[in-house]
Amino acid sequence: MGKRSEFANQRTNLMLDIRMIRDNPAAFDAALFRRKVAPVSAQILALDEARRAKIMAAETAQADANAAAKQVGAAKASGNEAEFERQRALVASKKAEITALTDEAKAADVALNDLLLTIPNLPHDDVPNGADEHDNFEIKKHGSPRNFDFQPVEHYEIPSVMPGMDFETAAKLSGSRFVLLSGAVARVHRALAQFMLDTHVEENGLIETNTPVMVREEMMYGTGQLPKFGEDSYQTTDGWWLIPTAEVTLTNIVNNATVEESYLPRRFAAHTLCFRSEAGSAGRDTSGMLRQHQFEKVEMVTVCHPDHSDAEHLRMTACAEGILEKLGLPYRTVVLCTGDMGAGARRTHDIEVWLPGQNAYREISSVSTCGDYQARRMNARFKPTEGGKPEFLHTLNGSGLAVGRCLIAVLENGQQADGSVMLPEVLHPYLRGKTTINANGTLV
RNA sequence: GGAGACGUGCCGGAGUGGUCGAACGGGGCGGUCUCGAAAACCGUUGAGCCUUUACGGGUUCCCAGGGUUCGAAUCCCUGCGUCUCCGCCA
Numbered sequence: 190m191g192k193r194s195e196f197a198n199q200r201t202n203l204m205l206d207i208r209m210i211r212d213n214p215a216a217f218d219a220a221l222f223r224r225k226v227a228p229v230s231a232q233i234l235a236l237d238e239a240r241r242a243k244i245m246a247a248e249t250a251q252a253d254a255n256a257a258a259k260q261v262g263a264a265k266a267s268g269n270e271a272e273f274e275r276q277r278a279l280v281a282s283k284k285a286e287i288t289a290l291t292d293e294a295k296a297a298d299v300a301l302n303d304l305l306l307t308i309p310n311l312p313h314d315d316v317p318n319g320a321d322e323h324d325n326f327e328i329k330k331h332g333s334p335r336n337f338d339f340q341p342v343e344h345y346e347i348p349s350v351m352p353g354m355d356f357e358t359a360a361k362l363s364g365s366r367f368v369l370l371s372g373a374v375a376r377v378h379r380a381l382a383q384f385m386l387d388t389h390v391e392e393n394g395l396i397e398t399n400t401p402v403m404v405r406e407e408m409m410y411g412t413g414q415l416p417k418f419g420e421d422s423y424q425t426t427d428g429w430w431l432i433p434t435a436e437v438t439l440t441n442i443v444n445n446a447t448v449e450e451s452y453l454p455r456r457f458a459a460h461t462l463c464f465r466s467e468a469g470s471a472g473r474d475t476s477g478m479l480r481q482h483q484f485e486k487v488e489m490v491t492v493c494h495p496d497h498s499d500a501e502h503l504r505m506t507a508c509a510e511g512i513l514e515k516l517g518l519p520y521r522t523v524v525l526c527t528g529d530m531g532a533g534a535r536r537t538h539d540i541e542v543w544l545p546g547q548n549a550y551r552e553i554s555s556v557s558t559c560g561d562y563q564a565r566r567m568n569a570r571f572k573p574t575e576g577g578k579p580e581f582l583h584t585l586n587g588s589g590l591a592v593g594r595c596l597i598a599v600l601e602n603g604q605q606a607d608g609s610v611m612l613p614e615v616l617h618p619y620l621r622g623k624t625t626i627n628a629n630g631t632l633v
Numbered sequence: 634g635g636a637g638a639c640g641u642g643c644c645g646g647a648g649u650g651g652u653c654g655a656a657c658g659g660g661g662c663g664g665u666c667u668c669g670a671a672a673a674c675c676g677u678u679g680a681g682c683c684u685u686u687a688c689g690g691g692u693u694c695c696c697a698g699g700g701u702u703c704g705a706a707u708c709c710c711u712g713c714g715u716c717u718c719c720g721c722c723a
Contacts, residue, residue: 274703
């Protein structure tokens with residue numbers, strides 16, 4: 190498997206727009222400051238300056254040697270033995286110098302890139318400043334929590350659900366943060382995934398995609414899981430990484446590609462397993478199936494022209510919201526503040542579904558536009574129709590939705606006083622007309 | 634798991650040490666012709682980096698990394714990848 194340094198070598202100077210930093214270091218630092226990142230432009234520019242000086246020195250030496258090497262050929266052709274020997278010696282003497290300078294240039298380049306790889310994306314201007322989730326800004330609220338004439342419970346406490354949601358056996362098989370679903374619960378879970386995918390494909394026009402869940406290491410760099418967040422994912426003994434989300438596979442479809450502008454926008458949807466180590470979340474959401482090492486998700490990814498990413502962001506958010514609306518689940522949508530956004534995002538909309546058992550809105554989808562951040566890492570570009578140089582495209586990703594969490598929401602919102610669960614109408618066709626999990630846990 | 638073949642530009646495909654960023658063909662783009670289109674003909678057509686106000690200049694790239702050589706797409710080594718056959722297998 191590829192080593193990180195090798196990879197960084199190939200991706201010379203792409204991680205962030207170095208020219209933008211050169212032109213306006215203060216603005217760069219100011220944008221990062223909004224994410225609580227200490228100023229780094231001075232360090233970047235120093236490395237950049239050193240790098241360029243080394244490159245110039247190395248290339249000058251190389252140019253000299255190339256010119257002399259040409260003279261060698263000419264001298265030999267004309268039979269000038271003395272000149273031949275003289276130029277030959279000249280080239281030979283340049284060799285050590287070139288090697289040293291080239292190595293230095295390469296080292297400077299790698300140093301710069303290693304630094305750039307760790308720097309998060311710059312937030313969009315319209316993203317609110319803030320420290321954590323308390324500073325997120327609500328932009329939409331849909332539906333209102335149902336009035337229960339009894340005390341609603343959490344999903345794993347619903348009498349009709351309990352037989353089909355077995356954490357003990359899952360723990361025996363695999364450990365904590367796993368679940369074994371069976372019977373009606375497993376069936377509803379499957380129905381949800383099918384419903385989501387069908388809706389995205391048939392109504393939202395996304396391209397149904399079935400992807401690998403194990404990927405090469407460089408793909409994890411492409412979408413930004415590496416180098417900083419390797420702890421959050423699993424790697425096999427063969428070097429493959431298990432995807433924490435299909436964002437990794439869907440987005441990397443355009444890894445190292447230059448597509449025609451007419452290819453854009455390209456909108457994908459995939460239903461996959463996702464794997465997360467949940468390192469650092471010890472003690473959080475340990476009850477129920479809210480936070481698992483392995484879960485299913487229907488993911489949406491769009492690659493598009495830079496001019497369209499803001500509109501696509503709204504579109505994708507609406508696609509995710511539409512699923513909840515069809516399911517009749519109350520939700521709200523928030524814009525994440527600078528302190529709560531993921532590293533790769535320029536702007537993120539979190540969609541939070543109402544969970545009556547928790548008496549709270551909980552995240553069920555996260556829809557982000559990444560601007561050119563991932564595209565630069567992946568070297569994903571498009572060729573403008575009007576001609577001209579290839580440009581980096583923009584990438585967006587969003588859950589549409591997390592299937593397990595959606596199951597929780599459907600169960601909690603549909604629970605009845607007698608312990609049964611009434612299921613959303615849109616799922617009925619996927620359940621062969623059945624509508625309810627009765628108090629015994631049977632689908633009827 | 635065993636055996637073999639291969640890895641060149643948008644595509645196909647030459648090239649086995651200098652004159653190769655790369656023949657030839659296809660495609661794309663521009664033009665001539667045409668009422669228009671097709672055909673034909675002519676021309677043109679990669680990317681990154683450094684430098685330059687600009688024009689331009691330099692440098693790197695023929696899977697990747699090393700090596701041989703005055704000089705490598707071409708020779709050697711290693712790695713990665715793809716394909717084919719056999720075995721095994723959902």
